Amino acid sequence: MTVKIRLTSQVILPLLGAACVLVLWAIVSAAVAPDLPSPIRTWQESRRYVLEPFFKDGEMNQGMGRLAFYSLVRVGKGFALALAIGTPIGFLLGLSRPFHQSFDPIVQFMRPISPLAWLPLGLVIFQKSEPAAIFTIALCAMWPTVINTAVGVRSISQEYLNVGRVLKLSRLKMLTRIIIPATLPYVFTGYRLSLGLAWLVIVASEMLTGTPGVGGFLWQEYNSLVYSHIILSVLTIGAIGFLLDRLMGLVEARVRAN
Amino acid sequence: MAYLEVRGLRKAYATRRGRTAVLGGVDLTLDEGEFVAVVGYSGSGKTTLVSLIGGLIAPDAGDVQLDGVPVTEPGPERGIVFQQYSLLPWLSVRDNVALAVDAVNPGMAAAERRRMTDEFIALVNLTPAAWKRPRELSGGMRQRVADARGLAMRPKLLLMDEPFSALDALTRATLQDELLKIWGQRRSTVILITNDVDEAILLADRIYPMTPGPDAVLGPAIEVGLPRPRQRRHMSLEPAYQKARQALVEFLRACR
Numbered sequence: 303m304t305v306k307i308r309l310t311s312q313v314i315l316p317l318l319g320a321a322c323v324l325v326l327w328a329i330v331s332a333a334v335a336p337d338l339p340s341p342i343r344t345w346q347e348s349r350r351y352v353l354e355p356f357f358k359d360g361e362m363n364q365g366m367g368r369l370a371f372y373s374l375v376r377v378g379k380g381f382a383l384a385l386a387i388g389t390p391i392g393f394l395l396g397l398s399r400p401f402h403q404s405f406d407p408i409v410q411f412m413r414p415i416s417p418l419a420w421l422p423l424g425l426v427i428f429q430k431s432e433p434a435a436i437f438t439i440a441l442c443a444m445w446p447t448v449i450n451t452a453v454g455v456r457s458i459s460q461e462y463l464n465v466g467r468v469l470k471l472s473r474l475k476m477l478t479r480i481i482i483p484a485t486l487p488y489v490f491t492g493y494r495l496s497l498g499l500a501w502l503v504i505v506a507s508e509m510l511t512g513t514p515g516v517g518g519f520l521w522q523e524y525n526s527l528v529y530s531h532i533i534l535s536v537l538t539i540g541a542i543g544f545l546l547d548r549l550m551g552l553v554e555a556r557v558r559a560n
Numbered sequence: 561m562a563y564l565e566v567r568g569l570r571k572a573y574a575t576r577r578g579r580t581a582v583l584g585g586v587d588l589t590l591d592e593g594e595f596v597a598v599v600g601y602s603g604s605g606k607t608t609l610v611s612l613i614g615g616l617i618a619p620d621a622g623d624v625q626l627d628g629v630p631v632t633e634p635g636p637e638r639g640i641v642f643q644q645y646s647l648l649p650w651l652s653v654r655d656n657v658a659l660a661v662d663a664v665n666p667g668m669a670a671a672e673r674r675r676m677t678d679e680f681i682a683l684v685n686l687t688p689a690a691w692k693r694p695r696e697l698s699g700g701m702r703q704r705v706a707d708a709r710g711l712a713m714r715p716k717l718l719l720m721d722e723p724f725s726a727l728d729a730l731t732r733a734t735l736q737d738e739l740l741k742i743w744g745q746r747r748s749t750v751i752l753i754t755n756d757v758d759e760a761i762l763l764a765d766r767i768y769p770m771t772p773g774p775d776a777v778l779g780p781a782i783e784v785g786l787p788r789p790r791q792r793r794h795m796s797l798e799p800a801y802q803k804a805r806q807a808l809v810e811f812l813r814a815c816r
Binding site for chain 1: 642
């Protein structure tokens with residue numbers, strides 16, 4: 303009984319939803335936008351990129367696996383940088399009132415700035431596209447980590463702090479034994495949201511810098527009028543983003559369970 | 561001067577509807593090695609009293625002196641067994657206790673501290689569960705960890721804030737008996753906060769009834785004349801038990 307219900311809710315209905323979107327896509331390409339490739343044409347023109355994911359004919363003509371790998375490495379670097387900067391800032395914001403009063407307005411100010419705005423600045427600073435892309439990813443992705451960490455520190459239960467006070471723990475022990483472990487679930491929620499943002503930014507940064515990767519490929523194929531490959535790139539970006547979120551979700555659940 | 565002197569403690573909290581005066585001048589004295597219970601209705605300010613003696617909050621008036629030293633901040637010489645256990649969920653039973661042992665014995669060799677930690681865990685019969693996390697434990701076992709942590713501070717005064725109130729009756733009785741036994745061996749100085757009259761009589765040498773707030777105060781102390789070691793089974797038949805119980809219940813009823 304329960305197995306049957308799960309088959310319906312987790313397999314049949316999601317497939318039905320996907321089928322609806324495919325039909326809609328076919329109708330739009332047939333009736334409304336003739337330049338938009340149909341689902342079948344998209345598959346025919348993309349199959350090599352999917353079925354031979356690691357071929358390489360040139361810098362910008364490679365299998366999806368290779369392109370995705372470049373993008374993932376870039377996102378990984380930017381994400382790591384975002385965590386390395388964002389986590390301590392978050393702890394400082396949560397722990398120190400003067401620090402909070404000094405820097406919280408700046409955080410709130412910088413948070414809504416789009417990656418498109420940071421990238422040219424990154425190019426000016428670094429003169430090269432690769433570090434500029436990583437700079438942009440880090441700068442856009444770090445805010446959820448900063449904010450969640452700060453909120454986590456401020457919502458530590460007074461009962462845990464009281465244990466530390468009664469034991470007269472040193473500042474270091476208070477931090478390592480109580481404050482950091484109590485904040486960890488919030489920190490990892492921040493990490494998950496940051497990773498989502500980092501992946502969101504990759505396309506914009508690769509488009510503008512023209513570096514090889516899924517986003518760079520997308521932009522190049524638009525310029526070469528191979529529209530089916532735009533759709534291929536979009537689907538790849540979506541699939542990887544989904545997998546990344548699931549992966550971080552698992553990590554987060556593990557941390558929360560402890 | 562007594563070992564613990566509590567004089568004229570007052571505490572009020574600011575709320576949205578103005579000030580709520582919780583304690584209205586609490587006096588209490590305690591000798592070394594004495595087990596005293598404070599019994600009162602829920603919400604009468606018992607936890608506030610623990611927090612004040614523990615130094616977690618500052619009084620509006622009055623003072624607390626332990627062994628001649630005024631209390632101004634929290635410290636492990638006034639160990640607290642918190643009402644909601646307050647175990648650190650990310651640490652094992654062992655690490656929760658070790659945190660206290662390590663904090664109060666900074667100069668001790670690591671091996672000696674480990675041995676001491678094991679000893680306190682064994683004292684509360686938790687050796688088989690030493691590596692479990694608090695969430696894997698029953699309420700009674702969590703209470704034992706909290707007790708072990710409080711004892712591991714080797715405090716001059718152990719404050720126990722309604723330690724057994726969240727437990728079912730059978731577990732509560734078991735833990736009361738265990739505490740009675742441990743106290744019999746160690747003769748720590750204890751203040752037990754409770755709303756259970758029988759628990760207070762079973763465990764304490766002396767009982768202070770607390771009037772319901774606002775402006776709660778302690779009534780005159782009632783001596784429990786029961787000889788030690790005490791046995792739960794025969795206790796209710798003893799005249800000394802009935803006398804203490806009657807005095808306590810009458811006071812609490814009268815001030816209601």
